[in-house]
Amino acid sequence: MRIVVIGGVAGGMSAAAKARRTNKDAEIVVFEKGRFVSYGACGMPYFLSGEIESYEELIVRKPEDFEKAGIKVNLGWEAKEIDAKNFKVIVESREGKKEEVSFDSLVIATGASSRRLPIEGVDLKGVFTLKSLDDGIAIKNYISDKKVKRAAVIGAGFIGLELIDAFVRQGIEVVSIDIVPSPPPQFDDDMVDFVKEKADENKVITCWGSKVDRIEGGDSVEAVVVEGERFPVDMVVLSVGVSPNSEIAERAGIELSVASAIKVDERMQTSVEGIYAAGDCTHSYSVVTGKPIYLPLGSLANRHGRVAGTNAAGKNAVMHPVAGSSIVKFFDIGLARAGLTESEAKSEGFDVASVVIKAYDKAHYYPGAGKMKVKLVWDKASGRLLGAQLAGPYTGVKRIDVVASLLIKRATVSDLKSVDLAYAPPFSPVWDPLSIAANQAVKD
Ligand SMILES: Cc1cc2nc3c(=O)[nH]c(=O)nc-3n(C[C@H](O)[C@H](O)[C@H](O)COP(=O)(O)OP(=O)(O)OC[C@H]3O[C@@H](n4cnc5c(N)ncnc54)[C@H](O)[C@@H]3O)c2cc1C
Structure with a gap:
């Protein structure tokens, strides 16, 4: 069995590595048109800031590490066309050498391009x-x-x-x-x-x-x-966003979805059986709306890759709908979100209620304590939590993960209110900002 992977960063190399672990006998071949594979693109701002000295520190595994695991990595080779009927890819080297490579299953992980x-x-x-x-x-x-x-x-x-x-x-x-x-x-x-x-x-x-x-x-x-x-x-x-690299799939007759990303089902399979997609070239499904949603995130590219790799190697895995959790640091503050914002929830047609509170991220007397904002958005009639946003000291906003965990269980604001969140002064006040927000949302 030959599994071909197009693209060698988060989506592609996760798929290749997972396919290897799933099927010890398959031949796994990666084509990456660039110079590098398997690096943490998310770390580049810290390389530019000087917090990370060398770009080499961002590289997770080198081609030779993959070769040792029995994954053939072809750097400087671009996939030009996919023949989805005959299960072949046409690849071309930087020097202009063309080859036709057949496959039993294919993972498209071509990522996205900056607009x-x-x-x-x-x-x-x-x-x-x-x-x-x-x-x-x-x-x-x-x-x-x-x-x-x-x-x-x-x-x-x-x-x-x-x-x-x-x-x-x-x-x-x-x-x-x-x-x-x-x-x-x-x-x-x-x-x-x-x-x-x-x-x-x-x-x-x-x-x-x-x-x-x-x-x-x-x-x-x-x-x-x-x-x-x-x-x-x-x-x-x-820095005005990205567009999925889905043209090669479209030319092959593979269907596209939201934002021109490659359409996939819950197994990351495209509209052609045996051809999968992972990462920024494809979409996820929102846990809140159930609809396809384009979220070009490294966290999701890795998850997509694992699912696509497992299925491409002949086993069965499912990519669950996502909360779209994301987080960013800006100087000493952070912003994080999961689920829908209030404006997104409204445009999805929800009858929305929301609350915004301001509270300390740690016990107010603990050194370094700062104010953070929490916003909760929920469905007025059912109380179902639709999303949350946090802003404040950057060490405090990762508590968004609590909300993400609740969103995948379709929890209500009352459920958030009843969660006993861990407390010690260096980490939170005795009433965590999330609990304060939930208490405000559900007044007894
Ligand atoms: C500066 C920066 C910071 C980020 N920070 C975060 C963060 O903090 N958290 C987070 O979740 N996400 C973050 N992201 C997003 C994250 O990096 C991407 O979601 C992730 O890299 C997507 O991986 P991918 O493999 O799908 O695509 P890509 O990283 O785009 O890789 C696709 C690869 O496919 C190759 N390719 C394309 N077409 C072909 C072809 N036809 N033939 C052969 N090779 C091809 C490309 O050369 C490329 O190397 C950040 C991104 C950037 C740029």
Whole structure:
């Protein structure tokens, strides 16, 4: 049996490794068009900030480690076409050598590509996106070669915020631009005031609620122009989201779903039996709505990969619906969410109730205690918890996992109220902020 995997990062290598453990006899072959496999893309902001010295620390397993486990890794080989009828892939090496490789099962883990804005100057030298490890290395080199003093970060979502933090730590002045007045856009407006405070505290120039007109420069970037105002900068990083790399699947007649991601069932199988997909090129199912949802997250890519790898190797595994838990650190604060925000829940047609509370993350007398915000969103009639958002000291917001665990069980706000959350002064007040929010939601 031959299992072919296209793409060698989180989704692809998890699938390959799991397929190996599931089926000791299968031949497993990976094609990765880039230079690296199996790295932690999520760690790149900390490489750029200097908190991690070398990009090599981000690499989890090298091709030779996979080879030892009996997984053949072909670096610099791109899958050009999938013949879904005859179960073949056409691959091409960097040198232009073409081959046809047959498979018994296939995992497509081609990831996503950074979106670019259709604005003047976007192709100038010094304009970057951050997706692959090569992108991270290129940004780091440009900063040191050009002695970058001022950078513009366009987009203040999760990765945009991480980039701002990283650059400020490097002594670079940052101009942050986002069309949304109160980013990050993944949160309700009433949850993000700490973000603006932190940006101001760190002297970030915020052009939020503004559109970038163009990027100016001769040979390389010299300035960004935002609604008529010119900001001289040495570098620009676009961080305006990603799109799934699903074209190769679409050309093969494989169906697409939400956000043009590859459509899969609960076994991560595509519309063609024997062909699976995993990671940023595909979607998940929301535990709240039951609908397909596009969430390009490393946490999910790894889970998808395990499921796809198991099934591709002939056993049976299921990818359960997800809460979409996500978390970000911005200087010393963190933001986390699971389930739906209030605005998402409303647009899904729920009759929503919500509560926002502010409380200490630790006992108020314990050194380092800070205020955090908790927002709970639930269905008014049934009390079913629909989502939660947390903002505050970054060590405190990982308690979102409590909510994620409840969401997968379709729990109510009363259930959250009755959970006895662990307490000691360095970790939480005697009434945890989540309990305080649930008590507010369900007044006796
Ligand atoms: C800066 C940054 C920070 C992040 N932080 C977090 C975080 O904190 N938490 C979190 O959950 N997620 C985070 N993510 C998201 C996470 O990194 C991605 O969800 C994850 O990398 C997806 O893995 P993947 O294997 O699906 O896709 P990718 O990482 O995109 O890898 C796909 C691979 O497929 C290869 N490929 C594509 N097409 C072909 C082809 N035709 N032939 C051969 N090879 C091909 C590509 O070269 C690429 O190497 C972050 C992402 C970035 C960029």
